Amino acid sequence: MNKPIKNIxxxxxxxxxxxxESIAKHSSKKDIGAHSIFLGQVRADVIDDKTVVAIEYTAYEELALQKMHELREEVFGKYDLTCMHVHHSLGEVKAGELCLFVFTSSKHRQTAIDACEEIVERIKAELPIWGKEIFEDQSHQWKLNS
Structure with a gap:
């Protein structure tokens, strides 16, 4: 049976x-022994003497959702996860605010940690999501993933 593509x-x-609230919803699931959570936050980097005040995220949504679906299926096949949740911002996110939430659950901590780390790295490397750094003078530049 084909699983539906989730909007991240x-x-x-x-x-x-x-x-x-997402974490609290898992308290009723008694087969989970560990959660791993990654939170991506926008930094106020200083680049060429200008401070980043926000990042504006855009994506090729249809392709990104398809690729995330494939990644989800691959990671569930590789790791014994109970569940996985991924949420990524679009639009403007100010410095200090959160832009990425990855949450994996498993019976064992190392499985949850390893799966979470792989998902984060692959989202950054494989999904067509871009960030435009906005500076205090309202100038901007495309962010390079690192």
């Missing part, structure tokens, strides 16, 4: 309340 995108920053 949300407009604006990932709200900490949403993260807390």
């Amino acid at each position: 995108f949300m407009q604006g920053p990932v709200n900490p309340v949403f993260i807390g």
Whole structure:
């Protein structure tokens, strides 16, 4: 049976309340022994004497969602996960706000940690998502992933 493609995108920053609620929903699942969580936050980097005040995220959404679906299936095949949640911002996210939330759950901690790390690295490397750094003078440049 083909699983539906999940929408990982949300407009604006990932709200900490949403993260807390997501974690709380798992307290009824008694087969989970570990969670691993990655939170990506926008930094106020200084580049050429200008400070980043926000990043504006855009994506080729249809392709990104298809690639994320394939990545999800691959990671579930590789690791014994109970569940996985991925949420990525679109639009403007100010410095200090959260832009990426990856949450994996498993019976064992190392599985959850390894899967979470792989997902984060592959999202950065494989999904067509771009960030435009916006500086305090409103000039901008495309962010290079590192």
